[in-house]
Amino acid sequence: MSQDALLSAMLTHVPFDGWSEESFRAAARDAGLTPAEARAYAPRGPVSLAAAHHRRGDAALAETLMGKLDGLRYSEKVARAVEERLRLAGDTEVLRRSAALFSLPQNAPLGSRLIWETSDTIWRVLGDTSTDGNWYSKRAILSAVYSSSMLYWLGDQSEGQEKSRGFIERRIAEVMRFEETKARLRKNPLFAPGFRLFEGIRAPKSSSGLPGRWDMPS
Template identity: 50%
Template sequence: MDQENSMDAAKSLILQAALPHAAFDGWSETTLLAAQADSGLAPALTRALFPRGGIDLAVAYHQQGDRAMAEALAATDLTALRYTDRVALAVKLRLTGADKELVRRGTTLFSLPHHAPEGAKLIWSTADAIWTALGDTSTDINWYSKRATLAAVYSATVLFWLGDQSDDNADTWAFLDRRLGNVMQFEKAKAALANNPVAKALFAGPGKLLSRITAPAARHDLPGRTKL
């Protein structure tokens, strides 16, 4: 465990050293080499921690933002908030804790065809991090639908936020509220449809198939995870 902690500390050190460089040189090999020089860590260790260079730095920055958001949510009293407002707060915390220029650089990188799958995976992981932080306990198809819907809302909000020049990003938060409002309207329509006798009969067969879908089992045998 001490070795794992020391590796995490080294990775964090390099990432923090990379941030001022990434704003100018993007998430690139140039940024990684500059961060290695500034951190004073051995080149071999830097390459072992970030074998793919700049894209691994971008991934690490994104994951750092997810962890910071989860920690901020855990320290916030959410009892007085409606569930939609909790989701909105989580997205706001995630974005306000990020640097726009660094996110813009990452968005450019992950828009490239060969990096697009990784970018999509990171957006999904952010949606999963938000639902997990909010205590989501769904184990059926709702596990997937919640994350897919939030991933779409989050990615659209990020793109709006990157171009937002309003005070305190007020236009972005209004955009986010509208998107979440659209989701709630869809959920209400879906609930009404589920209670309609004709719709029940029509979708009885597909419903049985969908009911067999379950959330993925937790993998506790992966590196860095503790077996229960």
């Protein structure tokens, strides 16, 4: 038995009863575990399993995208990665229940961290090598894009989520325009000093290690 097996049992109940204690107890019974044993695998009960489910999707992303991004423009690669990550969330009702769970005040910090981890996963899959302030700005911007795309995805009734695909592409296009504007401002003498300070920011040594550090620009 493992947390993964308990999670799989939980997912059969989530569409009906959400990430609730009732679902958690039912999953424990299905997995042949006592409540205490289930808590050993998931200390926060359903919240722990919801986080594990989200991270399972992140872990599957790189393998899913293997060979699917060749020949695409960079903006198209980002859009495809966001779309694939939403598909990896599985059942739409499970995703809806997850969004509701992590919107609760007591769970919002964890929810924000999970979205950040997803953004970090996408950038790493795309080969991002930034180590300065861009490491943070890219992930912060993509976190906002992913969050808004997820909400749109949940309300999309179009065939094959076609409208969501267009929404994601528009959001990514806006991000690319922002990056182009930032590149122009970087060359402007009026804004150059601010960018030098920004470039002194250093990314953390690992994806989960926050914060990073700031070095005086040379």
